[in-house]
Amino acid sequence: MQCPKCDTQDCFLCSIAHAQGKTTTKTTGSTSGAYYGTNGNAGMISGSHTSTSTSLTAFGKKAAPPENPLGPAISFVALAIVSNMIVHGIWPHLNGLVTLIFLGGIGLSLWGLYAAIRDQPRFRNEKARWEQSWICARCGEIFLPPERASLAPQTPAAQPS
Numbered sequence: 001m002q003c004p005k006c007d008t009q010d011c012f013l014c015s016i017a018h019a020q021g022k023t024t025t026k027t028t029g030s031t032s033g034a035y036y037g038t039n040g041n042a043g044m045i046s047g048s049h050t051s052t053s054t055s056l057t058a059f060g061k062k063a064a065p066p067e068n069p070l071g072p073a074i075s076f077v078a079l080a081i082v083s084n085m086i087v088h089g090i091w092p093h094l095n096g097l098v099t100l101i102f103l104g105g106i107g108l109s110l111w112g113l114y115a116a117i118r119d120q121p122r123f124r125n126e127k128a129r130w131e132q133s134w135i136c137a138r139c140g141e142i143f144l145p146p147e148r149a150s151l152a153p154q155t156p157a158a159q160p161s
């Protein structure tokens with residue numbers, strides 16, 4: 001798969017790049033250098049190092065699937081109800097205003113839940129699009145393949161050695 005932006009072949013399916021985020025972030029390099037001793041001897045020294053770069057960890061994050069808004073919405077409703085129960089358990093004789101504020105909080109969280117449910121078709125669209133999307137390892141461009149036909153199973157390019 002070729003990146004439409006920078007023409008490199010270094011592209012991965014987003015789902016693969018996300019799942020293998022940690023392996024793709026690993027970079028192996030080698031360093032070599034010459035040394036000259038004071039007593040006249042000289043030689044070469046070399047070693048290889050493996051490093052995990054945080055900027056490349058961000059690459060795996062960038063390839064992450066869209067988050068379903070339903071998850072946070074449900075936990076927000078649960079949080080509002082539970083905190084309401086706890087506060088009313090501690091202070092059973094709360095004045096009306098505080099109760100009203102808590103009921104408002106529950107109402108708001110329910111409204112958020114409703115919005116998240118209404119948002120599901122958009123989310124499913126985004127998820128389907130993500131499943132077909134590719135990410136460029138060089139410039140980070142996320143793109144859809146030009147033709148569906150080219151979506152044959154492919155494995156990520158071999159690690160540079």
Ligand SMILES: [Zn+2]
Nearest residue numbers: 003006136139
């Ligand atoms: Zn690119």
